[in-house]
Amino acid sequence: MDALADADEKNWVLNGASCLPPEERLCLLNLSEGGKDAVFVREFDAVAKTFVTNGFTLPEGKQQVAWVNSDTVLIARDWGEGTMTQAG
Numbered sequence: 001m002d003a004l005a006d007a008d009e010k011n012w013v014l015n016g017a018s019c020l021p022p023e024e025r026l027c028l029l030n031l032s033e034g035g036k037d038a039v040f041v042r043e044f045d046a047v048a049k050t051f052v053t054n055g056f057t058l059p060e061g062k063q064q065v066a067w068v069n070s071d072t073v074l075i076a077r078d079w080g081e082g083t084m085t086q087a088g
Contacts, residue, residue: 004051015039019046020067028056028065028073038062 005012011034019027025047030039041063043055056073058065062084063077078084 016064017044018066018073020070026052026055026067026070028067030064033060041065 001012001014010031013032013035014029015032016030016039017027019025025045027044027046029042029044031042032039038060039062040060041056041058043052043057044050045052058075058077061077063075065076066074068074
């Protein structure tokens with residue numbers, strides 16, 4: 001994580017991951033900047049140990065993602081006013 005954070009000039013803290021079975025080579029990393037609750041999501045190649053160029057990304061937010069298959073992910077996040085409970 002330190003090398004990835006240095007390359008991005010960010011203080012990334014890994015806050016979970018969802019890897020695509022069965023190979024588990026491609027992972028969606030939940031990256032918190034400095035340990036915040038809100039995370040960025042970025043696709044990561046665990047074999048190449050790099051973020052996937054033009055890979056899946058989500059902007060910072062309170063969210064969770066999970067692979068369904070190589071073409072589909074489930075996303076739970078704040079999509080705007082009225083899409084979350086008061087507790088978030």
